[in-house]
Amino acid sequence: SQTIHQWPATLVQPVGSPLSLECTVEGTSNPNLYWYRQAAGRGLQLLFYSVGIGQISSEVPQNLSASRPQDRQFILSSKKLLLSDSGFYLCAWSGTGRTGGTEAFFGQGTRLTVV
């Protein structure tokens, strides 16, 4: 069965420090991968979307970047965090529809607080 791992669960970082959040998927190949940010009680803001290794689509201008160095690994990074980067970050994968369904499955999320 497919699983998705996202870590860490919580993170407190000072302003100006770097960030690296990692997400890995098991049990599937060539998934679509997503990074979302969510403010408290609000909707899902899509940050980055990837359809393959090295293929990253940035959905909104921001202080963050994403990389996909391996098929099932998706990394969210920042060189210098801002206070406004605080939030709940979610990684997700979905099928492409070519060999299975298109449903998305989410990690447990990372609560980032920039202080």
Place this chain on the structure above:
Amino acid sequence: GQQLNQSPQSMFIQEGEDVSMNCTSSSIFNTWLWYKQDPGEGPVLLIALYKAGELTSNGRLTAQFGITRKDSFLNISASIPSDVGIYFCAGPRGATNKLIFGTGTLLAVQP
């Protein structure tokens, strides 16, 4: 960009009441998905719909794929406190089947 509009934005109901929410788009979708997000966790898939007019149940939840393929509905019967959370609709778009999520409906249930 493409957006799925959910209504209502939030609902505050009494335990035992039935709940209805919907999701609409200006574009056609071939799949509709409904998710629930508990506080502090990632969204979890509740129901998937694959055909126009399809009606699917999961316990007290029932979802329908609209005939026009531009909308979908989720009903919760006899709500309980653990139904609290944010409900999202979603659908795949484009050649890569990128998932588009709705704006969410926040549900609060008063015991």
